[in-house]
């Protein structure tokens with residue numbers, strides 16, 4: 001394995017690991033706060049119990065999120081020192097702001113998790129709100145940095161050298177809005193629906209357990225609206241790609257030839273040598289419609305991109321298809337749940353809906369990983385789109401396979417441990433029979 | 439303000455953040471070390487005290503190191519690049535230590551009362567012991583002036599191992615470990631509510647205080663061999679600030695020990711923290727104006743003024759949020 005490939009893989013594994021905990025760190029505080037607020041408003045002790053148990057489980061995930069994030073901040077330099085040397089002054093701003101968001105998050109998390117008996121309820125709730133806000137802000141800032149890598153702005157270049165730059169203009173990259181919006185929605189959808197799925201599993205056995213009923217309702221309140229909005233926001237991302245990162249969109253859709261009335265390919269597997277997609281379903285004009293909201297618009301294909309600047313087409317294509325398929329399912333299940341609530345039916349007794357929710361539980365996270373693979377692999381061979389190649393950024397230290405193996409092993413073991421500890425937390429959930437069924 | 443003084447200011451903030459990390463997170467690591475060496479009839483109570491002291495604050499304390507990293511790559515990018523390239527191996531090992539320490543700690547607190555809990559506890563304690571060693575060795579390597587650019591054809595060991603695998607760096611690692619253990623023991627005398635537990639940690643603080651002296655002496659002796667840490671040796675002995683600084687370190691160190699002896703624990707806590715801070719600033723001054731000796735200075739590596747200015751503004755605004763929040767956190771959990 002080449003050093004470059006090892007570095008890319010290590011980066012991918014570290015990020016793929018961190019993002020799971022980061023998303024939980026964004027959305028879980030919102031759910032805890034909603035549960036606690038309900039207790040304060042209505043005196044519903046089940047809601048308080050729920051807030052406490054959720055925060056206990058979340059504490060584990062927060063800690064793992066914090067340490068894996070620390071690894072990442074160092075890895076930016078350990079693996080990509082030339083990139084950071086070039087880009088640090090330009091996009092250091094969002095990272096610095098993110099640092100402050102981490103601080104407030106960690107401080108108020110400590111207060112929230114260990115302050116149940118030390119603060120009046122409203123102050124405690126406020127600490128939770130601050131955790132939720134700073135979690136969302138950390139995500140926004142770090143994704144802005146990534147958006148700049150995808151579409152760098154705010155600098156004047158002369159043959160690869162930066163003549164002048166403006167960090168604020170760099171933060172204002174047009175990629176920032178679509179990406180941060182999509183990322184935040186993904187965090188709420190994935191986490192909310194995953195939690196809903198876990199509690200749905202318990203409700204399939206005991207639909208009258210008040211604890212899980214409350215949990216399901218609150219989790220859906222966070223997850224379902226976000227899941228419905230995700231395809232809408234994804235459409236903005238797609239249109240952004242069509243205009244600003246045509247190579248990525250062409251790879252995602254395996255569009256080998258530039259054409260008007262470009263078809264939308266659903267599923268399938270690209271055969272790069274033959275420049276065709278096998279087993280895919282084509283909807284004529286679909287891609288033009290999605291990308292430009294115009295059936296006859298011309299969409300740039302890979303033929304306009306020099307061959308050595310193509311991203312790995314198959315990875316981008318499959319990632320995109322997986323994200324869309326899972327996203328559609330999540331949106332439909334969420335609409336179904338919403339419709340059930342609108343018709344004033346008892347969610348906990350809709351056995352088919354509960355089953356669908358259990359099935360949906362891991363999907364948001366899988367879709368997110370796929371989405372990030374599309375974003376990151378689809379940018380290749382660039383680390384800063386059009387400015388610096390990934391191969392120019394990598395550390396000169398040889399033997400990078402060794403740290404790759406080391407960190408991979410670490411993360412595999414850690415994943416097993418987290419799963420085990422959480423499992424033991426969850427099976428200990430209480431049985432509280434609902435007395436007044438609606 | 440000009441770019442020059444702006445960069446100086448940021449270098450000072452980097453040192454302040456490192457100082458905060460040492461004084462706060464350092465003690466969290468030290469606590470883990472005392473967990474490993476928990477002994478005597480109060481063993482389990484010692485462990486409980488340590489865990490309760492660390493739990494609410496360690497994540498916040500940990501963020502200081504992230505601030506250091508972010509400020510380095512934003513404001514002194516060549517410094518971060520050099521650091522990350524040459525010290526790849528010890529930094530990676532330290533990261534593994536950080537990950538294991540944090541996750542084992544949290545796993546342990548959720549698996550109360552069985553064999554699994556004990557295993558996580560062991561892992562937490564061992565990781566707490568190894569991480570400061572590596573952190574100290576990294577600082578030692580930087581101070582030694584051997585973190586120089588890799589030379590093509592010089593070979594892997596010469597480029598990526600020799601700079602940090604030195605007796606001096608190792609001695610600084612041991613010194614850092616002793617310091618953190620000392621800090622933790624002193625802090626725990628204040629945290630302990632029961633007299634017998636407090637006495638346990640008083641003994642530990644006194645003993646580790648002696649170890650701090652010994653390990654400091656070793657590191658100092660090694661640094662006087664000019665080849666090991668030329669700048670540091672010079673800075674610690676010849677520069678104008680050297681004597682007053684050394685006198686103050688000695689004064690606070692003696693104060694800390696005396697305060698422990700006479701059971702003035704509040705004073706001991708203050709003196710111990712001051713001791714660690716003064717040592718760090720002594721190091722910083724001894725290698726000023728270099729961030730990484732022998733060649734990377736503050737001025738030569740500073741990012742352009744646009745960046746420095748914005749970061750200074752962000753630091754100012756951030757401090758407005760951060761300082762009261764931190765104050766509140768510590769008042770809530772650490773006042774007694």
Ligand code: HDD
Nearest residue numbers: 179183186231234235237238324327364367368371372375
């Ligand atoms: C719950 C997770 C989830 C779901 C259901 C979807 N996405 Fe997504 N998508 C992500 C989670 C995600 C993400 C958080 O992983 C990414 C990676 C980078 C980013 O900003 O968001 C992403 C990126 C991403 C990109 C690439 C952006 C870029 O590289 O600049 C596009 C074009 C889409 N998405 C489009 C969609 C569409 C059309 C969806 C319709 C169903 C969709 N996504 C559902």
Ligand code: HEM
Nearest residue numbers: 021022025062065066069070072073102106135138139142
């Ligand atoms: C290169 C990319 C990234 C780096 C360098 C990074 C860095 C970090 C660091 C250092 C922490 C620990 C903070 C602490 O000690 O409390 C952290 C946590 C966090 N990160 Fe990341 N991160 C990256 C990617 C992301 C992404 C893409 C997201 C967006 C979803 C994200 C969101 C978060 C959140 C919400 C937390 C707090 C999580 C928790 O406490 O569980 N990060 N990250």
Ligand code: HEM
Nearest residue numbers: 008011012015016019142143145146372376377382383390
């Ligand atoms: C947390 C969600 C993220 C995931 C799952 C993710 C995934 C990946 C993957 C799969 C790669 C390897 C791509 C390849 O080389 O083929 C990669 C590379 C990289 N990512 Fe991300 N990424 C995430 C967020 C971020 C963010 C927020 C940043 C920066 C602020 C970032 C910075 C980088 C860098 C510097 C590389 C290495 C260079 C490159 O391969 O282009 N990533 N990421």
